[in-house]
Amino acid sequence: MNILEKMALPNLSSCPAVALETTVLTHGMPYPQNVECALACEEEIRKAGAHPYTIGILDGKIKIGLSKEEIEELGKNTTAIKVSRKDIPYCIAEGKTGSTTVAATMILAHLAGIKVFATGGIGGVHRGYEETMDVSSDLEEFSKTPVHVVCAGPKAILDIPRTMEYLETKGVPVIGYQTSNLPLFYTRTSSYPLDIVGKDARDVARLLYLQESLGLNSGSLIVNPVPEEYSLDPAFVEKSIEEALTMMEKDRIHGKAVTPYLLDKLVGITKGKSLETNMALIKNNARVAGEIAVELWKLGR
Ligand code: PSU
Ligand code: MN
Numbered sequence: 001m002n003i004l005e006k007m008a009l010p011n012l013s014s015c016p017a018v019a020l021e022t023t024v025l026t027h028g029m030p031y032p033q034n035v036e037c038a039l040a041c042e043e044e045i046r047k048a049g050a051h052p053y054t055i056g057i058l059d060g061k062i063k064i065g066l067s068k069e070e071i072e073e074l075g076k077n078t079t080a081i082k083v084s085r086k087d088i089p090y091c092i093a094e095g096k097t098g099s100t101t102v103a104a105t106m107i108l109a110h111l112a113g114i115k116v117f118a119t120g121g122i123g124g125v126h127r128g129y130e131e132t133m134d135v136s137s138d139l140e141e142f143s144k145t146p147v148h149v150v151c152a153g154p155k156a157i158l159d160i161p162r163t164m165e166y167l168e169t170k171g172v173p174v175i176g177y178q179t180s181n182l183p184l185f186y187t188r189t190s191s192y193p194l195d196i197v198g199k200d201a202r203d204v205a206r207l208l209y210l211q212e213s214l215g216l217n218s219g220s221l222i223v224n225p226v227p228e229e230y231s232l233d234p235a236f237v238e239k240s241i242e243e244a245l246t247m248m249e250k251d252r253i254h255g256k257a258v259t260p261y262l263l264d265k266l267v268g269i270t271k272g273k274s275l276e277t278n279m280a281l282i283k284n285n286a287r288v289a290g291e292i293a294v295e296l297w298k299l300g301r
Contacts (some may be wrong), residue, residue, distance in 0.1 A: 003130040004111070008284040012053070013113030018045045018289045019106075019147070020085055022099035022188065023058040024282070025071070026080045027260040028120065029275060035075035037279045039068065040120065041286035048290025049295075053114060054071035055105050057083060060095035064112045074099060082256050084137045100176035102149060103141035106219060110145050115208070115296060116291035117147050120282040121155040121185045121222070123259060124163035127245065134258060135166065148208050150222045150289040152281040153183035153190075156234075157241050157262045160184065164192065173211065173220040175204055177288060183225035186232045186277050198222070201288065205295030224288050232273060240269045264277050 020041055025034045042052035046216070052063040056074060068072065074080060083091050083098035085107060091098040100108060102122045103106070109117055123136020142149075156161045167174055174197045176182070182192040198204035204222055207287040211220060225231075244265040253261045 007062055007113045011113045012051075012064075014297075014300070016050040016290075016293040017114045017116070018050050018052055018286070018287070018293045019109035019114045019117040020045075020052060020054040021102055021105040021117070022054060022066070022074060022080075023082050023101045024120055026077060027076050027082050028263055029278065031075050033058075033275060033279060035072050037282060038071050039076065039133065040279075040283050041188050044283050044286040045118070045290040045293075048287055048294060050290040050293040052286075052290075053109070053112070055100055055108050056080075057088070057091045057096070057098040057100065059097055060092050062092070062108055062111075064108065064114075082260070084172070084256070085141065086137070097099075102138040103136070106141050106145045106147040106149065109147050113144070115148060116150070116188045116289050116293040118150045118282070120152060122149065122151050124158040124160075125166055126258065128157045129159055129162060129228055132254070134255075136259075138244050139163070139166050139170065139172075142167065142172040142221065144210065145219055146217050147219045148176070148222060148292070149219060150224055150285045150292065152185045152195045152226050152285060153223045154165070155185040156187070156237050157233075157244070157259075160190070161191065167221065171216075171218060173207065175207060175220060175222045176221050177204065177224040177225070179225050184234075184237075185281070186226065186237045186239070186274060187234045187272075188225040188228060188231040190234075196247040201291035202295045205299055208292070208296055222288070222292065224281075226277060226286050227284055230280040231279045232270075232277055236270075236285065239276070240266055243269050291293040
């Protein structure tokens with residue numbers, strides 16, 4: 001028996017399933033809003049007619065579908081390691097508890113046959129890349145793993161043009177969900193045009209189905225704008241990010257600590273506004289991912 005068989009992961013390829021990540025739970029939002037948001041996302045997916053599977057690694061065991069109690073516990077856990085692609089074997093081997101990033105969640109979702117995944121924001125090319133070479137493993141994952149991720153666009157803490165170029169080079173479709181301009185996470189729109197637009201969940205599902213049928217073997221990014229009432233003023237966001245970046249430089253933060261540091265500082269700088277927006281957009285993404293999963297499942301029947 002090989003190690004994967006021993007792990008006895010479920011095979012969910014023939015049901016409308018949606019994966020959810022856990023780094024946002026442990027490193028992306030404070031307690032208790034993180035748990036509240038995670039459970040609300042699961043509910044949105046169920047309402048859309050699909051099944052939610054929150055993914056993480058508990059005491060060295062891959063978990064596809066955390067229970068409510070496990071989500072609550074992980075949400076309070078301040079020592080869970082942030083697990084990206086490179087950290088998966090180590091976390092399992094050492095019997096550690098880890099929360100999975102977009103890249104790691106894509107890998108584990110794919111092992112369980114899940115094709116659609118909802119999150120808030122993905123990692124990308126960081127500002128100051130020329131100096132630091134900080135590019136999230138999330139971007140590379142899209143060219144390796146055929147899982148489709150619904151997010152609210154790259155966060156404005158990133159270098160947006162370089163993030164888009166990277167995805168273009170890697171052949172990753174960026175599909176605007178009912179928008180022809182790239183949403184920027186905290187704000188609904190931007191001046192970056194998109195080549196591919198999906199007018200509804202069925203439309204997007206057809207694109208994903210074709211991508212799969214052609215054997216392209218890569219993931220895609222569906223960008224879904226934050227609801228209007230939660231969209232923040234771009235100038236306010238930019239000013240807040242610059243403030244957070246200055247603090248980060250002073251505190252000499254590097255590597256995997258960068259994204260959690262910036263998200264945390266932004267909550268304080270924006271007096272909680274960034275958190276409120278983050279929660280609203282992730283729930284909105286869960287709903288859309290649920291609808292897409294149902295349509296994709298219908299096409300495959
Ligand atoms: N963006 C958010 N919230 C998050 C993250 C990104 O708005 O919690 C997390 C995701 O799990 C993503 C990870 O995969 O940060 C990217 O980290 P890095 O930039 O270190 O690759
Ligand atoms: Mn990084």
